[in-house]
Amino acid sequence: MQFGEYLKLCREESNLTQKQLVDELYNHDIENFSGLDTNTLGKWERGATKPKATKQISILKYFQDFFNLPLPCLNLYNEDQIKKLILKKEIKNLFGSTKHMIYNFPSEMMSCEDIDVYLLRDSARITPVIESSTHFQQTDNSDFINLSYEKTKEFALHPDTFFLACDYKGHGLGWMFCMKIKVDVFQKLMNFEMKKSDITVEDIASYDEEGSMLLGSYFAMNVKAASMLVLRYYIYLIENQHTIKEMGGSTTSSEASKFFQNMNLKRYTTTETDSKQIVSYRQTIKDFFTSDISIQILFSKDSSIEE
Known part of the structure; x- marks a missing residue:
């Protein structure tokens, strides 16, 4: 999806004319939109030209406030439609240079369409995946960061958590463990007033309850597998954006820190x-x-002139 398509979708869903949106954007951000007119807005919507990145971010923030949603209007799409919109090649920019979280297992012959990403609780491979993740976490060896095998499995089976794994033709390629927890529990974890090992199932936010996403263990055998896991994470965030307040995690690893920053x-x-x-x-x-990285992932690049 090009940004102009998204702009037009949001404007039409908000029942604003082009003139009304021009006035709204001017009042929202005079510095960026002081010279905006309906002719320029129309060219943006048609894809003849496009707004600069700073203006795209400002427009997104305007519609966030208008709809009271983090990424309005994309929630109108189903999972398959969102999957087609997100640019997998841009997701690679998240990873940087990493050898600990993402290996360089050969992937030239792998098609992303053949990589199966699934909820771990629905899989017969739940035990070996959790055993691998528990072993992987031992490098940190801290109750502030890690979960035991027993707790990881208990949480993986919970209907309101988001523990993913991915395979290629039956061979395991990686995992991504996240869960939406209650806002006050998230705050304690971020302040290190509580250890991750102290979390209980009562701390998990239900499907329709506001909560914050706690990012846990993450590993992939190659960048293609990593991209497919993050793609599914983006889809989850878009579909559940109305109940997610924040996201966060903690680490001792410089590679994980870089991933969080990206x-x-x-x-x-x-x-x-x-x-x-x-x-x-x-x-x-x-x-x-x-x-910037989310805009790169969500909106396709094009050769139109910025203005």
Whole structure:
């Protein structure tokens, strides 16, 4: 989807004429839209030209306030439609140079369409995947960050968590463990007033309850598998944006820290344990979707002139 298509969709869903939206944007952000007119707005919507990145972010923020949603109007699409809209090749920009979280397993012969991403609770492979993730987490060895095998499995089976795994023709390629937890519990975890090992099923937010996404264990054998896991995560965020307030996680790993930063999560606070520094990162879902990287992932590049 080009940004102009999204702009037109949001304007029409808000029942605004082009003239009304021009006036609204001017009042919203005089610095960016002081010279805007209906002719320019029309060219943006048709894709003849496009707004600069700073203007795209400002327009997104305007519609966030108008609809009171982090990414309005994309919630009108179903999962398959959203999957086609998101640009998998741009997701690679999230990963940077990493050898610990993402291996370089050969992928030239792999098609992304053949990589199966699924909820772990629906899979017969739940035990080996959790065993692998538990072993993988031992490098951090901190109750502030890690979950035991027993708790990981308990949470993976819970109907309101988002524990993913992915396979290629029956062979495991990776996992991504996230769960929406209650806002007050999330706050305690980010402040290191509570350890991840202390979380119970009562702390998990229900499907229609406001909560914050806690990012947990993540690993992939190659960038294609990593991209498909993050793609599914974006779809989940878009579909559930009305109940997600923030997202965040904590780590001792420099690679995980870089991944969080690439996702526009901000360094929040730190603590020390066993001679290691643990850093927490967090961001509101609104600011997550108005980051440069999210715009690159959500809206296709084109050759039209910026104005």
